[in-house]
Amino acid sequence: MSSFADRFLPAEAPDTLRRFVSYWNARRGTRLMPSFDDIDPTDIPWALSSLYVLRVVPGGEFVYRLAGADVERPYDRPLRGRSISDMYPPSSARVIQERWTRVAREPACCFTNTEHPSPRGTFIAAQRVTMPLGENGWKADHVLGIADFGRMLLDEEPLVEGAVIRDVVWANLVSNRISVETPVSS
Numbered sequence: 001m002s003s004f005a006d007r008f009l010p011a012e013a014p015d016t017l018r019r020f021v022s023y024w025n026a027r028r029g030t031r032l033m034p035s036f037d038d039i040d041p042t043d044i045p046w047a048l049s050s051l052y053v054l055r056v057v058p059g060g061e062f063v064y065r066l067a068g069a070d071v072e073r074p075y076d077r078p079l080r081g082r083s084i085s086d087m088y089p090p091s092s093a094r095v096i097q098e099r100w101t102r103v104a105r106e107p108a109c110c111f112t113n114t115e116h117p118s119p120r121g122t123f124i125a126a127q128r129v130t131m132p133l134g135e136n137g138w139k140a141d142h143v144l145g146i147a148d149f150g151r152m153l154l155d156e157e158p159l160v161e162g163a164v165i166r167d168v169v170w171a172n173l174v175s176n177r178i179s180v181e182t183p184v185s186s
Contacts, residue, residue: 003022003025004021004022004025004171005017005018005019005021005022005025006018007171007178008021008109008111008169008171008178009021009111009129009169010111010113010167010169013111013127014127014148014150016046016047016050016146016148017111017127017128017129017146017148019046019047020044020047020051020129020146021109021129021131023043023044023047024039024131024144027039028137031137031138032107032132032134032137032138032173032174033107033131033132033133033134033137033138033140033173034133034137035133035134035135035136035137036053036133036135036141036142036144037135038133039133039144047146048068049068049069049070049071050068050070050071050146050147050148050149051066051067051068051071051144051145051146052064052066052067052068052071052079052144052145052146052147053065053066053067053133053142053143053144053145054100054142054143054145055141055142056104056140056141056142056143057083060097060101061083061085061097062083062084062097062100062143063081063082063083064079064080064081064082064083065080065142066080067079067080070147070149071147074124075087084096084097084100085097092116099112099130099168100130100143102170103130103131103132103140103143104132104140104143105140106172106173106174107132107134107139107140107173107174108132108170108171108172108173109129109130109131109132109170109171109173110128110129110130110131110168110169110170110171111127111128111129111167111168111169111170112127112128112130112165112167112168112169113126113127113165113166113167113168114126114128114164114165114166115164115166116164124149125149125150126147126148126149126150127147127148127150127167128145128146128147128148129145129146130143130144130145131143131144131145132144132173167180168180168181169181
């Protein structure tokens with residue numbers, strides 16, 4: 001029987017993402033999601049620089065609770081306390097916020113493979129997984145993410161204000177359905 005990570009992630013997904021999804025899945029047990037407190041940094045020292053956690057704020061906003069050094073590097077500043085709408089143009093922030101909202105509400109896990117400009121003008125190429133966290137194991141109060149930053153050739157037309165969205169894969173945690181989203185221009 002294949003693992004949740006093997007069913008959810010594309011075959012070419014980096015091992016760090018696969019390991020972390022397996023860890024998250026083990027920590028949730030029979031619940032839809034683990035809680036923030038279930039994630040023990042001493043279990044995953046290899047992932048800490050690539051992790052980020054966002055609080056789900058009433059009204060639909062997400063605010064960084066913490067972000068590892070690799071996640072903050074492209075922004076040249078700490079992300080704690082910042083929202084995505086503080087960092088990106090409205091259409092880009094909307095796309096990211098829609099994904100995080102779906103992760104929290106459905107609940108679902110989301111894999112993305114994207115390249116987009118950073119606020120400082122450089123490009124960020126990353127494969128990411130975002131997953132829900134919830135104190136009661138059933139309703140998300142945080143979104144947990146891990147990013148694997150790499151280099152990709154920009155060989156496609158941007159879909160959202162300079163961003164190239166190559167892959168988006170969803171795992172609905174209620175239905176256990178895996179779906180691949182075809183990126184569309186917004």
